[in-house]
Amino acid sequence: MANKKRIETVCVQGGYTPKNGEPRQIPIYQSTTFKYDTSEDMGKLFDLEASGYFYTRLQNPTNDYVAAKLCELEGGSAAMLTSSGQAANFYSIFNVANCGDHVISSSAIYGGTFNLFAVTMKKMGIDFTFISPDSTEEEINAAFRPNTKAVFGETIANPACSVLDIELFARVAHEHGVPFIIDNTFATPVNCRPIEWGADIVTHSTTKYIDGHGVSVGGAIIDAGKFDWKAHADKFPGLTTPDDSYHGIVYADKFGKEGAFITKATAQLMRDFGSIQSPQHAFYINLGLESLHVRMKRHCENGLAVAEFLNNHDKIEWVRYCGLKNDKYYELGQKYLSNGSCGVLSFSVKGDRKTAEKFMKSLKVAAIETHVADARTCCLHPANATHRQMTDAQLEAAGIPPTLIRYSCGIENAQDLIDDLKQALDQI
Ligand SMILES: Cc1ncc(COP(=O)(O)O)c(C=O)c1O
Known part of the structure; x- marks a missing residue:
């Protein structure tokens, strides 16, 4: 039309x-x-x-x-x-x-x-x-x-x-x-x-x-x-x-x-x-809808920049983000989300539940919240929040390892997010 x-x-x-x-x-x-x-x-x-x-x-x-x-x-x-x-x-x-x-x-x-x-x-x-x-x-x-x-x-x-x-x-x-x-x-x-x-x-x-x-x-x-x-x-x-x-x-x-x-x-x-x-x-x-198209672009740019940084960091076990070429969902992402996916990614720090806890405490720009997909960067450690009643074995069985962190990139400056992640990773 x-x-x-x-x-x-x-x-x-x-x-x-x-x-x-x-x-x-x-x-x-x-x-x-x-x-x-x-x-x-x-x-x-x-x-x-x-x-x-x-x-x-x-x-x-x-x-x-x-x-x-x-x-x-x-x-x-x-x-x-x-x-x-x-x-x-x-x-x-x-x-x-x-x-x-x-x-x-x-x-x-x-x-x-x-x-x-x-x-x-x-x-x-x-x-x-x-x-x-x-x-x-x-x-x-x-x-x-x-x-x-x-x-x-x-x-x-x-x-x-x-x-x-x-x-x-x-x-x-x-x-x-x-x-x-x-x-x-x-x-x-x-x-x-x-x-x-x-x-x-x-x-x-x-x-x-x-x-x-x-x-x-x-x-x-x-x-x-x-x-x-x-x-x-x-x-x-x-x-x-x-x-x-x-x-x-x-x-x-x-x-x-x-x-x-x-x-x-x-x-x-x-x-x-x-x-x-x-x-x-x-x-x-x-x-919110009036600026959605502008914000989504920035969420995706930040998501990819953060995912790439984490993907190359030696204290990170794995990263899940369909914009990464080595991600299991890269092909499907290219098909259905060719302009970008979103700002949310998940990753696992090397170590145990305590390591993830320490890392989370050290973040200064990203705030600990149950919320997700927001202009402000926020993150959640399910093993210590939404799923804290579960043992490590139960968490593994549910596909949520005790070291998994959900990280939701906001629309701030990507380098500030990366610097924040870097200093928190330096603490562990
Ligand atoms: C994908 C998805 N669907 C539905 C919901 C539930 O939405 P609400 O919290 O607005 O009830 C959420 C909340 O996080 C969600 O992430």
Whole structure:
């Protein structure tokens, strides 16, 4: 399309086009509710007969502007904001899988998502099979059951830093008549647009690079609008049969491939669970989006410079960063993340848990935080923080050696980060 805007322009201007005399920046609709002249007018909204706003738990104009920008950035057909990345991943699965269903997930995913799937959603009667992100076509096929409803993975896994073969996972999911859902938090749409590689639903923890400044927790779901729910109607009754809680609406009939998924997630899940983003936070997320393309470039430059420095240091055991030519995921990174991946890398210092502890204490520019993917460089020693209850043997078994450090390059000067790492390595 001749007038299709490039990603940098969409980051800045997407989602909201003011009319003559309207505010240039998106307005914050700090209102829980909206006023109508007649009950009939409002009734049409409740019946999903007309579009509009009545209560912010369902929809709010500020949130919709930001969702529309994210939708355009990812190349989707519809999108919604959620209060957190956790809510986004929960809704994306629960919108298609119910008690008695089964979902396949890459095992290389954020620990919070793993817990959500393996513990909490399991209690809700949804069974997950976790497979290696490096699975072959045969291995992915072998995980399917008659009641499988979706396949899930992360573009760049947190904290494993593995890169998923999106085309392969999407193709196999489609061969089994189910959608492929992908968490694109670390890559962001600036560096990877999974829909272009076949993904059906994209999720985000906007808390990370999209916000970018550590000010607001949030999430988003974007639908590619390509999955044909009606072609697999027996698998997805929630989308293809009447919703009694919404006057018998059949989402796939009324809103088509483009709108069914997000309308159902809003009308049912947001209505009932209420994990809404606040308009104020949506505004912050939009500020983050405006500079996302500029920041991601610097995150990647810093990530590569730091990874190369560590890779050549004799006190470092190994480094995981797909931008390194000797990295296991270099080829996949070149394919899916040709402009760069992100600023997050993981590495292991030579020594033991105590050596890693000493190293962490000596860092002065990088701050110790559980947070990641932020303008300020931060790092985490899982053996001493998120996973501190585990023994060395348990850590090894979980693929998180006691000497592993997750390092998230901010947008500071790369040489300052390297100097800081160098002086901390000199201490051990
Ligand atoms: C890849 C990924 N997905 C989802 C989440 C959860 O997001 P939130 O913390 O916004 O709930 C995180 C959080 O670190 C994450 O890294």
